[in-house]
Amino acid sequence: MNTSYAIGLDIGGTHITAAVIDKTEMKVIDFSLHKESFDSNLPVxxxxxxxxxxxxxxxxxxxxxNIKGLAVCMPGPFDYENGICWIKDQSKYEHFYGSNVRELLLESLKFSNDFPVLFENDAVCFGKGEVFKQQENLSRKVMAVTLGTGLGACFIDKGISVNSGDSVPKDGEIYNLPYKEGIAEDYVSARGLLSHYKALSNIDLNNSLELYNLALNGDQPAIQVFEKMGEDLAIIVLPWIKNFSAEHIIIGGKIANASRLFMPSFKKAIHESGTKILVSISNNNEIAALLGAVSFLRD
Structure with missing residues (x-):
């Protein structure tokens, strides 16, 4: 059997992870996983x-x-078909608005213009990858959520991503759903956590990791902020769990590493709603996203 290889790329607001993927076996090649944190608001x-x-x-x-393609997970808003970034006013990629990222990658890597480069929403990649990691999900309706600098989501029915129709929100996105005095992402995201903590403590923190460490050390406002985020997340996703008839919700993203702090309040709100659904925290966000991205090259 001929083996084909592709690069999987997971790009977030504060990190980039790359790996070479065996497309035949759908596995990461040994020693190829490489990641780095960076400031996405630097010049292009x-x-x-x-x-x-x-x-x-x-x-x-x-x-x-012999690399045969590049599959990229990118946060939105983004023109995934044409590779154009439309991220604006989200505290990330402030210099990329309107840029053709496909052309930038090909030029930077010195690849030919016909080299296959595919883009997909980061949350969709994560969800698709989780299906590859847990084969039983191929027979389920799955909602996947990513928590990080933004709030991502995707809906997968028996392995197929669903982003239109009455059962899911517009474009399969939940970050921009109206919520309280703004949108969902204002409350469930890194900036939402930090904003809530500032309101409670009048202290500005640099990032959500600082907040996480404070909570682990018993800081009550920090603990309260994570608990409230879990409750907010449940309120936001519940209507769509019901609409989509989701059987499994999988939560990933960097903030998922703090699940011990927000999952009890999330599960409590889900239970009190009378909704029965399997709830999981991803045990490897990065691998799932990379596998999910490359799966679209297979498709």
Missing amino acids: DQVMNIWKDVINTSIENSKVE
Whole structure:
């Protein structure tokens, strides 16, 4: 059997992860996983240099010479078909608005213009990857949610991503759903956590990791903020769990690492609603996203 290889790329607001994927076996090639944290609000050329170094390191470590494509998980809003970034006013990629990321990648990596580059929503990649990781999900309706600098979601019915129709929100997105005095992402995201903590303590923190460490050390406002986020998340997703008839909800993203702090209040709200659904925290967000991205090259 001929083996085909592709690069999987998971790009977030504060990180990039790359790996070379065996498309035949759908597995990460040993030693190829490489990641780096960075400031996505740097100028475009500086960001592209960071991406290039991470991708090239991954390829070099894999010892694979014949790469057949590049599959990229990107947060939205983004024109996934044409590779154009429309992210604006989200505290990330502030210099990328209107940029053709496909062309930037091809130029930076010195790949030919016909080299296959595919883009997909980061939450959709995560959800698809979780299906590959847990084969029983191929027969289920699954809702996947990513918690990080933003709030992502996808809906998967028996392995197929669903982003239209009455059973899911517009484009399968929940970040922009009206919620309280704004939208869902204002409350369930890194900035939502930090904003709530500032309101309670009048203290500005640099990132959600600082908040997480405070909560672990018993800081009551920090604990309260995570508990409230779990409750808010449940309120936001419940109507769509019911609409989609989801049987399994999987939560990933960087903030999922703090699940011990928000899952009790999330599960409590789900239970009190009378909704029965399997709830899981992803045990490897990055691998799921990379596998999910490359699965679209297989499709």
